[in-house]
Amino acid sequence: MTTALSPFPPHAVSRLRAARLLRSTRPFLARGGPHGERCSGCRLILSHCLCHLRPIVPTRAGVCLLMAEHETLKPSNTGWLIADVVPDTMAFGWARTETDPALLALLTDPQWQPYVVFPGEFVAPERVVSQLMNDSGANNAAPESTGRRPLFILLDATWSEARKIFKKSPYLLPFPVLSLAPEQLSRYRLRRSKRDDHLCTAEVAAVCLGMAGETLAAQTLDAYLDVFSDHYLRAKQQIKVSWDDELHQRLENIRASSTVNL
Template sequence: MPHAVSRLRASRLERSVKPFLARGGPKGQRCTGCRLLPTHCICALRPDVQARAGMCLLMADIEPLKPSNTGWLIADVVSDTYAFAWARTEVAPELLTLLMDPQWQPYVVFPAEFVQAERVVHDLMHPANKRPLFILLDGTWDEARKMFRKSPYLQNFPVLSLKAEQLSRYTLRRAQSKNHLCTAEVGALCLDLANDTRAAAALKAYLEVFTEHYLRAKHQLPVDLADAVHVRLQAAIDAA
């Protein structure tokens, strides 16, 4: 069954008045399961791991259409991943229902320097019988700031400010700062905080493999399934 980001992508394509072309124009057929060229497909490498935490992706308009989007990878790994298109003037009723579900403790993941200090937490609060639900604002940095400012339904939740211990290694898009992490990197840090360490390791390794296949497809190079990134992914899967 297609996951939440895949379904959101299909919905967005149905609303498109013209075909969406990734940067660089058409590159041939892409796999519907991983968005890579069929010669570099990673569907068979998708991790099967368990996670107690949930992920809620609020995605900027064309983000689900981009082959380089890494929120898709989170949905591949974390079974309880929800994805919604963000709009300033409306909100999906299903999103509001999710945020009010008593099984979840939502956290808006955003840098502390842009938030009132009383809302900021750096660790999970562990309320009884509640699972963490991490709300990730998936888009460019400017889009994420707009989503944070103009989403009143998020204003009553704690803001989780992450302290990444290493610079982003994601190389498929150019970030405004090396300190800005891609969505999957943020997701992995959240999983670590939630003690879903095996799922976090699998997601980090899966991101590395996705990046390797993406870049090799771009440059028409074969992949080596026995190289270091593939070995790390298999080790993470075996450990889970």
């Protein structure tokens, strides 16, 4: 399998993927799709590439992805989509025995207020928050009322891996746990959780961005995820892309007001 160059500079997840591939002792062969040349920017085969649709929305909020060992290698990974849309997306590979010093530096950077996004039912109640906080630590703060920027720490992994990351990462203990209660069930179609209320990583990020007042970024990421999922499944089934359908029109309408050209 060969890879075509992306028209965009590499973001945090693509750099992490490149580093992971350098450590591989044998070529990684993605499952679930036809063999052939793939785009390095969207990981799809060239006939279904959507790089020219990529929307970039600067935000005050940031995203920190803690990624399980093989997530960066999966073409269906949606953490990649977050990094496509949100420029302030940082990504780190997770390992139980070592921690990237750059991650620790990020978590102690005074410009950020980190939130670990995780279901509150598995966490001590005193750590759980349901909304963003102000500088005094109070809940129910408007996004603009805090001097520090929200940093959403997302555990990009399967559910069993995410629970392990949460339990085995002591550097996350000082931070509040943001427990989400999204009203909509997951629309993600590429991999399924056993529970319908488990959202994929991009869906979680969109909910978080909405809570931070980043409405445009949240809507953009949702629309981009829908288009990516459509392209991915059509490529897998060897069906041509329908460029003028409702999904593409929705994304294009949002991009018209949000895209920043690099």
